[in-house]
Amino acid sequence: MSRRARDEAFQDEVLSKLRRLGVKMNSLTWKVYAMSKELDDLATEVAEIKTVAESAVVTITNLAQMVRDAGTDATKLKALAADLDASAKSLGDAIVAGTPAAPTPVEPQPT
Numbered sequence: 001m002s003r004r005a006r007d008e009a010f011q012d013e014v015l016s017k018l019r020r021l022g023v024k025m026n027s028l029t030w031k032v033y034a035m036s037k038e039l040d041d042l043a044t045e046v047a048e049i050k051t052v053a054e055s056a057v058v059t060i061t062n063l064a065q066m067v068r069d070a071g072t073d074a075t076k077l078k079a080l081a082a083d084l085d086a087s088a089k090s091l092g093d094a095i096v097a098g099t100p101a102a103p104t105p106v107e108p109q110p111t
Contacts (some may be wrong), residue, residue: 045098057088066105 001009063084069078 049098052091052098056091059091 063080066080066083067077070080
């Protein structure tokens with residue numbers, strides 16, 4: 001084999017490897033993009049859950065004072081109980097709505 005033929009064969013081999021590397025880099029870029037999107041989605045969900053949790057803390061904190069303020073007035077206590085039931089239902093609904101189904105594990109695919 002002549003030197004020129006060897007050089008061309010070497011160049012073809014290098015170009016082939018560079019193309020395969022480019023394909024792998026493109027695949028990796030898309031995977032990183034997908035992970036970034038998933039992280040953004042998770043951050044949004046965490047913020048939503050934090051808001052619901054903070055609201056629950058405020059409601060529970062205010063509940064003690066509301067009970068003290070109601071004293072022994074049966075009408076006020078019944079109204080307070082009804083408000084508490086509504087708040088509990090609202091919180092339960094928010095938790096259910098914000099709880100995604102268990103994700104299906106994804107096994108990494110060799111590239």
